[in-house]
Amino acid sequence: MRRETQNLLLVLLGGALLKIALTGTYLRYVKPALFPWLIGTGVVMVLLAAVAIVRDIRAARARARADDPFAAPPEPHEHEPAEHAAHEHRGRSPWMLLLPVFAIFLVAPPALGADSIGRGQQTAAPERPTGASALFDELPPGPAPELSVSEFITRVVWDGSGALEQRAVRLRGFVVHPADGPARTQLARMRISCCAADASPVLIDLAGPAADALATTPQDSWIEVTGTLRAGSATEANGQVPTFDITGARGIPAPDDPYEY
Structure with a gap:
């Protein structure tokens, strides 16, 4: 999974937690005593994503300043085949993780009933x-x-x-x-x-x-x-x-x- 995808998932998951907590819909899923934990978890996830995004932006700017067109491509992970590393960025399966997040944002499941x-x-x-x-x-x-x-x-x-x-x-x-x-x-x-x-x-x-x-x-x-x-x-x-x-x-x-x- 690319770092951009990871950061986006963290932002959306943290945002989803904050949304259901602040709008009161969290009561469909958990007891009221867990409200502070939902808020804390959501804030931590969003902050972690923000820190990672800022760090990646700074790293990209540093590489751009280096302006070395002849730099060798990054080596694949020690335990990762080179072929897999070459195709990693074209994988689509990580984006499927966004579906439950969008479901919470758009259509919140109702409370348990009859x-x-x-x-x-x-x-x-x-x-x-x-x-x-x-x-x-x-x-x-x-x-x-x-x-x-x-x-x-x-x-x-x-x-x-x-x-x-x-x-x-x-x-x-x-x-x-x-x-x-x-x-x-x-x-x-x-x-x-x-x-x-x-x-x-x-x-x-x-x-x-x-x-x-x-x-x-x-x-x-x-x-x-x-x-x-x-x-x-x-x-x-x-x-x-x-x-x-x-x-x-x-x-x-x-x-x-x-x-x-």
Whole structure:
């Protein structure tokens, strides 16, 4: 690979990292805590490319000042055949590395959604709280406090106080219509530990007349639902997926940060 190609790749890769970090689209791929590392990596790559470009320009000017038309061509690398060195500059394969960079600049892939569920990912199992956190805090005040889907399921499985029984809460997520089994609608979120590569779905079955109205709602549509837990619906047999009897649902914009942690 020619040095010019290397430098261009460094500039574009560093620029792509800075673009997705500064525009907020990095949240489709990694957790917010990695933002400083993306910025630092992008800046370092661009600086390395800038230093290499300046050094190459100075070297080219020095050769031009030498103005020696009878200078011998540079020797091939010690372990590189001369024929390969002669054809190195005509190679096109390094430019294929630019395709994923241009894809990030032009068409940023969306966050994981309904089409990622059921492709081998295991449903995220709620972890049992330990130590002092084993005692859950009281639910927020109000007629229908908002909980994350992960917190709701964790309370369903591990909170034996019965705080969720007959208590209306609000949940936010995207719509999923499972292809297997009877027709039904689920509320889903993707939970990640580090990045989208380790994402696992968190699912809730929606029930009730208001849930029947969601049967025609397109998948990946973001909604907020209000309702109550159906006691005893989350079991080991169904992967600890609770049933939520909803009394209302409304569409909402997709959040800037689509994942839970």
